Amino acid sequence: MGCSKYTVSLALKGDSRISARTREKVQAAADELGYKPNAVVAHLMAQLRASRSTGFQAKLALINANRDRDALTQHPTIPTYVEGCESRAAKTGYAFDRFWMHDPAYKPERLKRVLHTRGIKGIILVGLMDSNRLPPEHTSVWEAFPTVVTGVRTRNPALSFCCVDHHHVAMRALERSLELGYQRPGLVIDEVIDALVQHRFSAGFRTAQRHLPKTRQVPVFDAQGLGEDVPMAFRQWLDKHQPDVVFTLYNRVLRWIEATGRRIPEDIGAIQLEWRATRPEVAGMNQHNFAVGEAAVDMVISQIHNNETGIHEFPRATLIGATWMDGASAPGPAGSKAVRPDAAAAQSD
Numbered sequence: 001m002g003c004s005k006y007t008v009s010l011a012l013k014g015d016s017r018i019s020a021r022t023r024e025k026v027q028a029a030a031d032e033l034g035y036k037p038n039a040v041v042a043h044l045m046a047q048l049r050a051s052r053s054t055g056f057q058a059k060l061a062l063i064n065a066n067r068d069r070d071a072l073t074q075h076p077t078i079p080t081y082v083e084g085c086e087s088r089a090a091k092t093g094y095a096f097d098r099f100w101m102h103d104p105a106y107k108p109e110r111l112k113r114v115l116h117t118r119g120i121k122g123i124i125l126v127g128l129m130d131s132n133r134l135p136p137e138h139t140s141v142w143e144a145f146p147t148v149v150t151g152v153r154t155r156n157p158a159l160s161f162c163c164v165d166h167h168h169v170a171m172r173a174l175e176r177s178l179e180l181g182y183q184r185p186g187l188v189i190d191e192v193i194d195a196l197v198q199h200r201f202s203a204g205f206r207t208a209q210r211h212l213p214k215t216r217q218v219p220v221f222d223a224q225g226l227g228e229d230v231p232m233a234f235r236q237w238l239d240k241h242q243p244d245v246v247f248t249l250y251n252r253v254l255r256w257i258e259a260t261g262r263r264i265p266e267d268i269g270a271i272q273l274e275w276r277a278t279r280p281e282v283a284g285m286n287q288h289n290f291a292v293g294e295a296a297v298d299m300v301i302s303q304i305h306n307n308e309t310g311i312h313e314f315p316r317a318t319l320i321g322a323t324w325m326d327g328a329s330a331p332g333p334a335g336s337k338a339v340r341p342d343a344a345a346a347q348s349d
Contacts, residue, residue, distance in 0.1 A: 014307035057093035058121040065101045066127030081126050081150045084293020108138045122146035122300040146303030147310025150296045158315045162296040164287040165319040166197045170204030176324050177245050180332035186218040186243030218243045231256050245269030269330035283327030
């Protein structure tokens with residue numbers, strides 16, 4: 001074939017520095033000879049490389065998929081994903097170039113050319129907060145590069161993703177509230193956010209709630225479509241169903257509670273399904289978004305090493321476990337007796 005060993009090696013790895021025609025010729029010759037990569041040797045070589053100090057490997061693209069151009073730095077939660085991505089990339093010898101998916105200067109075909117020109121090897125998408133459907137005109141970009149999404153599972157196309165286990169977040173929060181002694185937990189959720197994660201927040205809540213007697217099962221408060229009337233509808237929900245602890249994702253719900261004259265935690269407990277270090281007094285579930293960012297980098301590097309692009313027949317998912325964080329907003333009712341989740345079903349009012 002007239003190719004050097006170096007060229008053959010790069011061609012078999014699908015390296016873009018080798019022309020498509022040469023890659024096809026090398027692969028055809030390898031298929032004819034019955035060549036198969038040796039997984040044991042590959043593993044040993046990976047260990048040898050890992051034992052050396054990690055130098056610069058390549059560049060990745062960190063693409064902000066949020067409608068807000070500044071979401072990577074200004075959003076309440078997205079910057080933590082970014083910090084995790086950049087920390088893990090630095091440890092593994094990669095660096096990021098940043099892009100905004102909605103930048104009018106970067107139409108998909110131009111974006112793809114720029115990524116190739118800069119030698120970008122893989123893409124991490126961050127910031128999807130209002131939709132889990134990617135613009136169809138960008139499909140050619142994900143088809144050309146290894147791509148991983150943080151935070152949510154995308155649809156049309158479905159890409160490999162890394163996020164917290166939203167179902168576990170809500171289920172564990174309810175279980176923990178019972179352990180603290182609360183009797184009537186209630187969930188306040190925005191339908192847009194719940195739909196973004198395939199209703200795994202409300203599903204996790206209802207799964208754990210099934211172990212309670214019917215008389216203690218509080219219906220989910222869904223703020224969809226209520227507009228400016230949400231606080232009044234929320235007050236009516238509180239008055240009617242009398243939850244003694246509320247789970248939510250939003251600080252504004254805590255303000256709504258206080259506006260009804262109820263005190264936190266004396267009259268009602270409050271638990272954030274996304275605990276924030278900026279408000280340690282509010283109990284909740286730490287979703288470990290930093291770890292999500294780290295895991296996303298590991299996933300995209302794996303795609304790079306396996307010559308994969310972003311669109312797979314079977315997209316892969318990595319779920320990060322959440323952990324409970326104590327806080328003064330949910331100490332448990334005074335004088336209450338804690339209820340084990342597995343014993344709740346046996347109790348009656």
